[in-house]
Amino acid sequence: MSRLIIISNRVSTPSPSGGAQGGLAVALQAALREYRGLWFGWSGETTETFTGHINFQREAGVTTATVDLEEQDVDEYYNGYANRTLWPLFHYRIDIAEYERGFAGGYQRVNDRFADTVLPLIEPDDMVWVQDYHMFPLGEALRGRGVKNRIGFFLHIPWPPRRLLATLPEAAELTRTMFAYDVVGFHTDEWLESFRDFAVHELGAVEEQPGVLRLDGRCVRLVTAPIGIDTAAFVDASRSTQARLSYRRMRDSADGRDMIVGVDRLDYSKGLEERFLGYERFLQEHPEERKEVFLLQIAPPSRGSVESYQRIRTSLEALAGRINGAYADVDWVPIRYVNQGYPRDVLAGIYRAARIGLVTPLRDGMNLVAKEYVAAQDPEDPGVLLLSRFAGAAAQMEVGAVLVNPYSAEEMSDAIMLALKMPREERITRWRALMDNVAKEDVLWWRQCFTDALEAVEA
Structure with missing residues (x-):
């Protein structure tokens, strides 16, 4: 069986009682107990200068690998683009979404840093599973560094309708990066259809067969897989x-x-x-x-x-x-x-x-x-x-x-x-x-x- 490398914004260390953890954290920990592998992401801590140092831990059958980010990274990537731009927009709140170039630049910078840091941990037969809206461009960043592994992406929030997404200045570029993945998953058919609609009508993607889109020589399979609890x-x-x-x-x-x-x-x-x-x-x-x-x-x-x-x-x-x-x-x-x-x-x-x-x-x-x-x-x-x-x-x-x-x-x-x-x-x-x-x-x-x-x- 291939190892599973899960990559997400934050990594939650499991505790025997489950702690006061979110549902996604509990779900990913359960998945990692089924597969060998590790969970990589941000520690939640800051450092004066990003070094790429990885802190490994193993707790309750789950191996985690975390890195610290600079304060500017947190401000632009996390508080900025992820939570002041993408989160409100993808939840249909364009009235409070903020669009700033500095946010978008910090978002791309952190995804590049994640790619550089996790790259040595990926073995040839590993499957890589990227989680959520913080990491849209990570697959493309890994491909650019020579990763040939199977890479999947799962979106845990809605994908907004085409006319709403079009208000994002980087909408076409962001959606295009999704074609670096082999499989992209959504919780509902509605979110999947919204992605398909944008990719086909705004980017010119072609549906080669049901659930498979092709764009610029790359194919991505779209799947609906509603998450459950343990x-x-x-x-x-x-x-x-x-x-x-x-x-x-x-x-x-x-x-x-x-x-x-x-x-x-x-x-x-x-x-x-x-x-x-x-x-x-x-x-x-x-x-x-x-x-x-x-x-x-x-x-x-x-x-x-x-x-x-x-x-x-x-x-x-x-x-x-x-x-x-x-x-x-x-x-x-x-x-x-x-x-x-x-x-x-x-x-x-x-x-x-x-x-x-x-x-x-x-x-x-x-x-x-x-x-x-x-x-x-x-x-x-x-x-x-x-x-x-x-x-x-x-x-x-x-x-x-x-x-x-x-x-x-x-x-x-x-x-x-x-x-x-x-x-x-x-x-x-x-x-x-x-x-x-x-x-x-x-x-x-x-x-x-x-x-x-x-x-x-x-x-």
């Missing part, structure tokens, strides 16, 4: 002592009330303001339910140095304060708003204690919280998943979840009421349909879908 491990975590303690703690603090839970990184794409407004609409329309329910919103801060993230945090704090001020009583607070992350097993207990899982991003490549919520439920008395129809997960979970339009406060209010009054038999039926998918199309299935396509490429 379902077996998460179910085990939900049965752990820590999860049971977390569950009991939440049930005790609920004091007989129904809990609605949201768990999201603090980001404008997650629809948190719209979620709070939808919940407020529910409180307005159903005063008889006010003291019977509460919303627990867990929102760990991220990218605090980016101004748009500072604004969303300030806005949410004000909104939560206003709603609590308007509706709270001496023995009840409608919103518990928490700005910190929790380990997986603690979250599993919280999910299990919640009557409703509220997953309502405005736009999301996938959203693994939806799948974690399902996996944590009690099969005999499961909660209800309320899921944005604009999350990538909706394509897999439309049978079982209650799909909502996060832009509509009325629709969200109605969905909350529907979920609270849903009979146990219907909740069980819906949960079984969801759990069948979460168990079948897990992270190992996702990895197999992609690596099978990559292995099928002639080296």
Whole structure:
């Protein structure tokens, strides 16, 4: 079996409990345990001068290799082009996307540095798997350095429609670099079709056969492979002592009330303001339910140095304060708003204690919280998943979840009421349909879908 070299912006060292890690980190660690190989990327630390020094670690069966970046690299590549240009644009927020030449230059410089540094680690039979929007040009940089290996790329966020992407000054150049890869993967058919549309109509690519595009003498295969969670491990975590303690703690603090839970990184794409407004609409329309329910919103801060993230945090704090001020009583607070992350097993207990899982991003490549919520439920008395129809997960979970339009406060209010009054038999039926998918199309299935396509490429 070929080794697997995973390259991404950040590298997350695994911990026995899973730590307060994102879903992608857990997914990649699970993939690396199946394949030999290593995970290469930025350490998250800075250095005065970039040297290319690699720090190797091995923990819980996963080998990591990390490098430090200069402060200017972080400002231009990460805070700049990745998170102030690409992230908002690819989540359909052209109103807050910032286009600066310095950002684009820093982005290319760091990808070149990554290519130079990882190059000596790549052996002739290795498969290279590049992850996400931070690394679009990395495949081309590796090809330019003589790498003939099979190289795949997976995009974990949406690919925007052609007219939106065209607002990016480097749109054609960036898309053209994708043809350095042998396989490019997306979570949904919608994101794949958006890429195909741009490549064909803006670059002149030709579809030689279904799912295979040719441009400038190179072919790339496009695949849809929705990512899953490490379902077996998460179910085990939900049965752990820590999860049971977390569950009991939440049930005790609920004091007989129904809990609605949201768990999201603090980001404008997650629809948190719209979620709070939808919940407020529910409180307005159903005063008889006010003291019977509460919303627990867990929102760990991220990218605090980016101004748009500072604004969303300030806005949410004000909104939560206003709603609590308007509706709270001496023995009840409608919103518990928490700005910190929790380990997986603690979250599993919280999910299990919640009557409703509220997953309502405005736009999301996938959203693994939806799948974690399902996996944590009690099969005999499961909660209800309320899921944005604009999350990538909706394509897999439309049978079982209650799909909502996060832009509509009325629709969200109605969905909350529907979920609270849903009979146990219907909740069980819906949960079984969801759990069948979460168990079948897990992270190992996702990895197999992609690596099978990559292995099928002639080296």
